[in-house]
Amino acid sequence: DEKHAEESADxxxxxxxxxxxxxxxxxxxxxxxxxxxSDKENVGLPLDEVLKDxxxxxxxxxxxTLPIRDKYEKRFEKLKKEFSL
Structure with missing residues (x-):
């Protein structure tokens, strides 16, 4: 659901x-x-980025066991490097 982020905040x-x-x-x-x-492509404030991560x-x-969804792959690669995963 594309609205889940806004609905959750409310x-x-x-x-x-x-x-x-x-x-x-x-x-x-x-x-x-x-x-x-849910807006993984745009950089927000530090707290926004922590929650995205x-x-x-x-x-x-x-x-x-599931493949990584495309929308998470780029950010997950950065996190793997940052946290030595």
Whole structure:
């Protein structure tokens, strides 16, 4: 689903606010990173990029018997070098 990133960001916003653990600015940063995590081609802010990397690693390492999807391959190659995987 192409909308899952934006829908997830919208869904998590009230949950983060309800915890009382995050400032309005932090909630904005977190939800922005979630909303942008599917856009692997464009470089965003550092938190956005960390979440994109985590998303790629989760998809690739979740089941190593499956081929790596094209949309993750380029970023995964960079992560392998960075983390000596």
């Amino acid at each position: 869904a998590v916003m009230p949950i983060l606010a309800k915890t009382g653990l995050f400032s309005v600015c932090e909630i904005g940063n977190i939800t922005r990173a979630i909303a942008n995590h 985590a998303d790629v690693l989760q998809h690739v390492l979740q089941n190593t």
